[in-house]
Amino acid sequence: MQHIIFRESESYEVALLIKSQSFNDTALRRYYYMPLKDRGFKANIICFDLIYGPKAKCPVSLQKDYLKDLLPILKEQGVKYIYCADGNYFKTLTKERKAEPHHGYCLPCAIEGYTDMQVILGVNHAAMFYNPDLQEKLDMGLDTLASVLKGTYAEIGGNIIHNARYVRDESDVYTVLQELKEYPELTCDTETLSLKFWETGIVTIGFAWDQHNGVVIWCDDYEKANHKIRQLLRGFFFTYRGTLIYHNANYDMKIIINTLFMDNLLDEVGKQQGIEILTRSFHDTKLISYLATNSTAGNKLGLKDQSHEFAGNFAEDVSDIRLLSKEDLEVYQLKDCLSTWYVFNKHFQTLIQDKQLEIYEGIFKPSVKLILQMELTGMPVDMDMVKEARKVLEAKIAECVSVIQGHTDVEQFTYLLREQEMNKANAKLKKKVKPLSDFDYVEFNPNSNPQMQQFFYEYLQYPVVDKTDSGAPATGGDTLMKLYGMTEREDLKELIQTIVDFFDADKILGTFIKAFEGSVLKDDGHYYLHGNFNLGGTVSGRLSSSGP
Template identity: 45%
Template sequence: MRHMIFDEADHYPIAILTKVSAFQRSDMIRHYIEPLNQRHIPSQSVIGFTLQHDRRGKVSVKDAKAYLANLLPGLDSLGTRLLYVCDGAYFKVLTKERKAEPHYGYCLPCKIEGFEHMNVVLGMNHQQLIYNPDTQSRLTLTLKALADAHLGTYQALGQNVIGRASYPKDVESIRAALSQLHQYPTLSADIEAFSLKVHNAGVGTCAFSWNQSDGVAFPCDYTPLAEPAEGYHGEFRVNREIRAVLREFLEAYQGRLRWHNAAYDLRCLIWALWMEHPLDTEGLLHGLEVMTRLFDDTKIIAYLATNSTAGNALGLKELAHEFAGNYAQDDIKDIRRIPLDELLEYNLVDTLCTNYVHDTYRPIMEKDQQEAVYESLMLPSLKVIIQMELTGMPLSQAYVAKAREALESDIQGYLDTINQQSVIQSFTQRLRHRERAKANSKLKTKQHPIEHFDYVMFNPNSGPQLQMLLYEELDLPVIDTTATRQPATGADTLEKLINHTSDPSTVAILESLIGFAKAAKILSAFIPNFEAAIEHGDDVTWLHGNFNLGGTKSGRLSSSDPNLQQIPSGSYYGKLIKKCFRAPKGWLFCGADFNSLEDYISALTTKDPNKLKVYTEGYDGHCLRAFSYFPDRLPGIVDTVESINSIKKKYPDIRQLSKTPTFALTYAGTYITLMKNLGFDEETAKKIEANYHELYRVSDQWVQAQLDKAAQQGFVEVAFGLRLRTPLLAQTIRNHSTTPHEAEAEGRTAGNALGQSYGLLNNRAANAFMAAVWASPYRLDIKPVALIHDAIYLLIRNDLDVVAFANRELIKAMRWQELPEIQHDTVKLGAALDIFWPSWAEDVTLPNDASTEEIERVCEEHFQAIQSPS
């Protein structure tokens, strides 16, 4: 336990408690003492003490309590009454709060017996500023709370945020309140719903506000109970009268509506107010047009204003914390458990917070020149996403059941193979003896025999057991570690470990563990979601997932519930999952995938001649790289297009061997990555790495130039002008001798984003294509259902004219290449439309610009091939 005095005094009413690693005098003075001095807190009022942690920087509740038992009496004797605690674990012990994060800016009473006269402020470790300078506002907020508490002027965050408010509850009062809103050119809006799933969500309550203090909130489908029962204060009862009034207002309002996470609120409103049934595309499109006529999404605004390699918080409560404080101790999981008056106030505060977030982050977005990407790409993408989420993806439950059966059978097969290995049998005995020793140590005289522990079996789902098996029993090298520096046991690590053994039994165990992990992941991640798909009254069920803008640093879409971006591709399990997706009667499930988008983009942006000549001279890229990596293994191959391309037939194994090193090195791996992941010896790995970087020297120079620029300006500019802020590079001289490891890691993240961000071309293509669809006679005949990686998936009416239109217009949208950095005279982006029949696992590719006759012929040939497989 160390302490630090900043100015001698008889007593110290304030104590700053922080980690040893942050306990440097100059830093403490700069980040804490000087800002407190500016708030009229003299240095002699403050003392610093270290907190105890283990070597990983962690502390258990038990150890924290023991340390505080020694520290608090000493602080009490020094007259300390305010604790500024720069550690969430200690803060929770002191205050007995379950979470630390929501309490930044608050002063709470100490809950440890005997020290209730002390108060606690959750502080911030100043070292966080190195990784994310944007946290300075949080540090300032906590020091203000500390100073105010000491000076007697402390007021909890969020007090009196509501100014003028009305809470009408009957139809006519609600109609009158809404009629008054037409005077405001901009309104923030928010709903509280009964579920995250659109078909169960309804519109519990709705709120609008026109500034950061005033607004209106009213119930819709939330009906209060006469008497609370079993913790419930209300119930979900569709109120068609209020829904009609709300719809009438939304259709008539000519101003701009402002939402936070618009995709959720808007899809719930469209489903409830405009769609007469789940397959009502006409109602969907009407509601979509109304709700996206003039709108903003403050979640996307905040994303564009804060997108950083350090990450960012995009939840409304986190973004508005300084304004409204912790106005909901916990996120509401079931609005029926909240009294109506309380729920309406909560709903209204959400809209006030939305205005605060807009007013705070929109100027930053505009200053950083992100308004163009917001208006031209992000908002149009939300419109497409909302239609996708409301449409859903079609599933056959019969094939979902078959997939579950196949996965469960495979899992059992892998377990059987694992348990048949003699080393597993001996390892199981070891586990039983260990369990016996543990149990018997608690007994005084009677001891359990080993037979008593026959129930103990090796469990592949147990991380500790896997660690023992891999690194003790099988004596494999530790090549990966977890965030807590424990030996890793995930499927990716298992695949690498195969390259570090030649023992057949060990290989069999590792292969079975990999298969088990993959099958178990698919069974848990996808099948339950598929089984919960919704019936809409046709011959399939519908999976309504979520597609998230602002979910990645590169700008590419993320996905959740389930994560469709993780659907395995091209493997046995990929086909198993894709067989579940089948179009309803009268429709075709279709998709178009950009041709090798990342490879094209890398060639076009870097202007690397060895990447461009794959497209300009006809080289096979894998063959070219194989020739560069392994020239001594390719006798007879010389440096010509024809000779190098012949590797594909003459040396297919060498061509295949080149693929994995290319992937690793493309994403900033090194020779060490090749040794760890692929088992190459050091000499071979270094040679491959050197040959790769020689082949793509121009690309390396281009990426380095972008990172050097980022070190000067604090961000990299990726596709469509999207900024990815690089706080560490901005603070660091980038060279091998002085660049910290963390800054190099940030450089890799930024470098990867330079290419991955062009996945936004998929969004742009979907936006352009759907704009053409909505303006066409086929607006009800083509439905977007998913954007996954670099592909666009659709449901298309089974009609030749509709298919021909989609084939022509979609590929036209995907050929777009007008960004200056990707324009080229001969290297052109492209794609082709696939029809998936009878399921996603079987496809037929349509020629670009095919006539209806050509489409009919190609589809007939596919049909015949499916019916009569060779």
């Protein structure tokens, strides 16, 4: 355990905790001590290193053992505040599942006996070598610590709503929509029951005219459509002549077009009309963020990530809005609308300064219109052929499993696996001993990385030719083909090729066939696969997709 103090004192109000590899007096002064001093902070600081295990692993058990030694020392030194520049230790100190959403917050230590201490999440200065954008989060943590020490700390996002209106009575909707037409720009956000546009209507829709004021309108009563309000909203989009600002426009636009403009999933006239109206004048803050922040270090483009310093950790993305009360849902949606304004104000000038406006207006925004066409139309799928493909692949997988399980080396290795399970189980028993026959259910599983590693690198004693990002021996298809080239035994070559064939068939079945089976049956009797394309989000700029 190492420590550094910047000046001698009888006690230290603040402890700075950071990974041992980054524990450097000069760096700690430059990135933490002097910036705190510039913020008017005059309390004394003591710094301690945080240990990691081999290969940069940091299991919770190691952290707890280390903290058992460290926390009593902090208490003895009079520490009240812990600035923890390590996400793993922060989670252990606070018992939070995630560290990232808690930048800018001051949380109580959750470890018994030390709950009087407060913990603030920081950033390891060494990480900024790879991602200079982390400076913003480092500053946020230092600002939080300084405000706590000065007694001026206020939870971020607590007062961003200045004026809110929540409209549940359908008789008020027309008047509110007429008032909204007076604003030249509005952010817009929808809340729905599903991410699949054909399975949901619009439960609520929110608009904001700046980053502190807005309105949320109830449309459908969850599953029950309200056709009167839908008609009023449709009229609003027809007649509004300002600019609508979305975050991830393709999602909200799909929902709005399908709900308000299309009579059914094959309504081509309504679809084209909706696309033309919604892409008439719009901005997408997800695309703006992508163009303003994209770097080789990557970036997170979610609305919560991009607006964290403004709205704080007000809620994780909700997967089922029915779990929220109406009041909570209204606030949740309005904060999304306000946050969209914040992100627009935060990044749009950067986009212009970085000379990205021509790309945004000339390539990215027109692509939103094209992608809407693709996503709303879908790709026709022959479901009979999908079913036939499933049968062929399942037969191939069964054939591969039979060959794999019947191989002499696999049979012997499976016996060892069963012995291991038996010894593990019997080690927990005091009297009764389980026989090996109780473990006949244990089979060699090619999808188990630990088993594959043990089989190839311990049992068959192949040299490790590739490693995963975490440093473990690799067992993927490409690696197995390298091992294939290293053996002279024909039976092992057949085994390796069969395992690779198993991987390929299993991947096609679990990825592509599963997605095809989720296609939508429409009124023309044909199935259609609707994709979700991501314009922006990759470092290279390529188009990607998700779900499917």
